[in-house]
Amino acid sequence: MTKQRKTTIASVAFLTVVVLHILGLLFSQKIAFLSKPFLITTLVIIYLVAVEKPNFWYVSALFFSFWGDVLLLFKNQFFIYGLASFLLAHIFYIKITVSFIKKVNFQKILVACLPFVVFLFSFLFVIMDNLGEMKVPVIIYGIVISSFGAVSFLNYTQEKNTASLWLFLGTIIFIISDSLIALHKFYEPKQFYSITIMLTYIVAQYLICKAIIAITSEQD
Numbered sequence: 001m002t003k004q005r006k007t008t009i010a011s012v013a014f015l016t017v018v019v020l021h022i023l024g025l026l027f028s029q030k031i032a033f034l035s036k037p038f039l040i041t042t043l044v045i046i047y048l049v050a051v052e053k054p055n056f057w058y059v060s061a062l063f064f065s066f067w068g069d070v071l072l073l074f075k076n077q078f079f080i081y082g083l084a085s086f087l088l089a090h091i092f093y094i095k096i097t098v099s100f101i102k103k104v105n106f107q108k109i110l111v112a113c114l115p116f117v118v119f120l121f122s123f124l125f126v127i128m129d130n131l132g133e134m135k136v137p138v139i140i141y142g143i144v145i146s147s148f149g150a151v152s153f154l155n156y157t158q159e160k161n162t163a164s165l166w167l168f169l170g171t172i173i174f175i176i177s178d179s180l181i182a183l184h185k186f187y188e189p190k191q192f193y194s195i196t197i198m199l200t201y202i203v204a205q206y207l208i209c210k211a212i213i214a215i216t217s218e219q220d
Helices: 003-027 029-035 037-050 056-072 075-100 106-130 132-159 162-186 193-219
Strands: none
Touching: 003 029, 003 037, 003 193, 029 037, 037 056, 037 193, 056 075, 075 132, 075 162, 075 193, 106 132, 106 162, 132 162, 162 193
């Protein structure tokens, strides 16, 4: 079986799980619960069959994303542990993205960081009064994911190719997804957030996966 055929089969499996999960969110919480762990599982398979030499740090990021998904299934009971898992995933994403950046100077770093610093302070201002004992973990998480946004933006301004665009868009959509989680939990809970959070999360992870595959293929 060719690599392309394996990738296609894995992609169909991923899409099937995505559809099942979204339908579960709409109509059956049991289906949503059971299908969620398979989102990252099938995405890992897509990545592993698409590349010759898997990136250890990316596989690690997906590993902690998987555990983040599983832990957040239990709502408030394991929320802090789910947050910690995704924190580690984002740190690995930052490490990977930094490895793609070839030349930097202070001015470029400042330009890349500025919009994310503004966003982070603005967003924290909105939710800060409701964070309680979660204030420090949420601030740390916000700094890390904003850093991921900054380095992916910096990478895109240097490369400006399809893969770096996918990575940047995936990062932005990931930030949107995490921001919706924070709004839902710490500011104003709304029913439609659950579907929007998962849709943006799935798209973000898929775009990042496509970017890593494309960049890895170019380097081989």
